[in-house]
Amino acid sequence: MKNKIGIDQISSDLKLLFQISENGEFASYENKNIFNIDKRQFIRLQVIEMLQEYFKDKVIIGGYLIVDPITFVFTTFRICEGVPPKATN
Numbered sequence: 001m002k003n004k005i006g007i008d009q010i011s012s013d014l015k016l017l018f019q020i021s022e023n024g025e026f027a028s029y030e031n032k033n034i035f036n037i038d039k040r041q042f043i044r045l046q047v048i049e050m051l052q053e054y055f056k057d058k059v060i061i062g063g064y065l066i067v068d069p070i071t072f073v074f075t076t077f078r079i080c081e082g083v084p085p086k087a088t089n
Contacts, residue, residue, distance in 0.1 A: 063082065064084045065080070
């Protein structure tokens with residue numbers, strides 16, 4: 001059974017996981033549960049693998065996580081409140 005974790009706790013955990021600090025030691029940053037992970041620190045595949053490992057035994061209470069499309073500098077993902085929108089074809 002997966003552990004149910006709140007958005008605030010997940011955000012805090014992911015800041016530690018991706019080494020995001022208040023002093024800006026790394027180029028990666030978080031603002032309002034939107035994480036921008038600098039590709040010089042972790043490449044996109046590493047970010048996705050780290051998220052998969054983190055969430056293998058956890059579920060977000062009242063929310064979901066989405067990874068944004070590919071960009072040159074950052075891998076961006078966000079923790080959203082509510083229910084994920086249904087996929088459209």
